[in-house]
Amino acid sequence: MITITWAVGKDPTRFHDTLIAKFEKKFPHIKVRLLEMPEPATTMHDAYVTYLSARDPSVDVYSIDIIWPPEFGSAEWLLPLNEYISDEEMEAFLPGPIEGCTYRGSLYAIPWFTNGGVLYYRADLLKKENIVRPSTWTELVHHAKLLKKYGVYGFVFQAHQYEGLVCNSLEYVWSNGGEVFDEDRNVVINSDEAVESLQFMKDIIHKYKITPPGVVTYKEEEARRLFTEGKAAFMRNWPYLWAIDQDSAKGSKVDGANRWARFWHITFPLLSPTLLVAFLFRSMDAFRVFDLIFVLTGGGTGNSTETMSIYAYKTLFSHLRFGYGSALHSISFLVAGLDFSKTF
Numbered sequence: 001m002i003t004i005t006w007a008v009g010k011d012p013t014r015f016h017d018t019l020i021a022k023f024e025k026k027f028p029h030i031k032v033r034l035l036e037m038p039e040p041a042t043t044m045h046d047a048y049v050t051y052l053s054a055r056d057p058s059v060d061v062y063s064i065d066i067i068w069p070p071e072f073g074s075a076e077w078l079l080p081l082n083e084y085i086s087d088e089e090m091e092a093f094l095p096g097p098i099e100g101c102t103y104r105g106s107l108y109a110i111p112w113f114t115n116g117g118v119l120y121y122r123a124d125l126l127k128k129e130n131i132v133r134p135s136t137w138t139e140l141v142h143h144a145k146l147l148k149k150y151g152v153y154g155f156v157f158q159a160h161q162y163e164g165l166v167c168n169s170l171e172y173v174w175s176n177g178g179e180v181f182d183e184d185r186n187v188v189i190n191s192d193e194a195v196e197s198l199q200f201m202k203d204i205i206h207k208y209k210i211t212p213p214g215v216v217t218y219k220e221e222e223a224r225r226l227f228t229e230g231k232a233a234f235m236r237n238w239p240y241l242w243a244i245d246q247d248s249a250k251g252s253k254v255d256g257a258n259r260w261a262r263f264w265h266i267t268f269p270l271l272s273p274t275l276l277v278a279f280l281f282r283s284m285d286a287f288r289v290f291d292l293i294f295v296l297t298g299g300g301t302g303n304s305t306e307t308m309s310i311y312a313y314k315t316l317f318s319h320l321r322f323g324y325g326s327a328l329h330s331i332s333f334l335v336a337g338l339d340f341s342k343t344f
Contacts, residue, residue: 007035007051008063009044013243040219041065041163052077064109065163066100073103080106117171118242120227120235125150137175137200140234144210147233154210156223157236164219168236172197308332 008016020032037044045068051059052072064072072078085107090098097111119140121133125147134140144154158164173180178194181187188194205211212218212226220237227235228244235241293299299306299314306314312332316325 001031002029003031003033004060005033005035005058006061006063007037007048007059009041010036010039011240013240035059039221040160045163048072063112066097069101069108070103073106073108078108080108081110082107085110115238117167117236118239120237120241122147122152122230122233125152125233134234137172141204141208141210144234145208148210150233152230153212153226153232154208155204155234155236156211156215156218156226156232158219158223159205159211159216160219160222161216162219169198169201171236172201176200 006020016034016036020034023032024030037047045065048062048064048068050056052075062078069078073080093111094114097114098107101107101109101111119133126133126143128150129143129146131143131146134143140155148154158168170180173189173194176193176197178189178191178197180189180194205215212232215223218226220241223232223235223237224241224244226232227237227241293305293307293310297305299310303311308328309332312325312328315321315328319325
């Protein structure tokens with residue numbers, strides 16, 4: 001049996017598990033271990049650099065962003081794949097993704113999917129105002145301001161200072177006729193078209209005020225949760241959110257989710273890191289606390305204040321059951337150690 005480790009960004013749709021099951025069914029002699037990487041893409045990139053620069057052999061397959069092959073390929077961190085894929089197979093892919101995966105004639109990645117920015121909108125609110133989805137940025141601002149009267153934010157997008165902000169800003173630049181480089185590879189991001197588009201992007205937040213005040217901290221999931229909770233009229237995000245936004249069972253108020261579904265799939269995932277830390281520390285305290293209880297109550301009245309450590313102490317030293325008492329102390333030590341290790 002061969003085991004390979006696949007490092008990939010977290011997928012809230014859990015489609016990665018489906019892919020692994022299909023792969024292992026087709027290749028029963030190979031087992032895939034899923035290693036979900038932290039968000040956002042910038043953090044995942046830094047984690048990859050740490051693994052690869054240290055020549056860490058624990059990861060076999062990396063899911064990487066389209067702009068990383070030149071960096072990873074030039075550092076000789078990735079295996080060139082030209083000899084493993086035929087010209088006929090290459091023709092099945094779009095030329096743009098293949099070009100992005102190629103560096104100095106060597107193919108360092110295989111395109112997995114092609115992404116693109118998507119404008120999501122509340123069709124129910126548009127219907128109430130008898131308006132159609134916007135086709136220009138000006139129309140988006142107009143519609144967003146109009147729909148704010150329903151108690152929602154007009155527009156959410158990814159404005160946090162990370163790679164997603166670059167993707168968002170380029171959409172404004174390109175849609176206004178601007179470019180980053182011209183045909184001769186000269187930097188032209190300071191052109192009138194580019195400056196105008198980036199100023200408009202700023203005005204969406206500060207002049208037109210159709211976004212939440214905290215949008216400059218939003219990445220994909222922050223924007224998605226706000227929209228899924230029914231608190232935004234429009235959202236710019238990626239295609240993976242379509243299935244979630246259409247599924248009331250996954251907490252989408254847009255598709256009629258009830259309060260329980262919204263709590264379980266939206267509120268609870270947001271609270272779970274804090275709850276986990278609180279649970280772990282309280283668990284450690286339950287096993288470690290001894291001195292105060294021993295001095296004040298000795299575990300009484302009856303055994304109402306008796307903790308695991310008090311019980312183990314009494315068993316060992318009061319009842320002289322040395323084997324059983326030693327086992328209890330060992331178990332307490334292991335459980336406390338495991339709880340502590342989970343916090344890192």
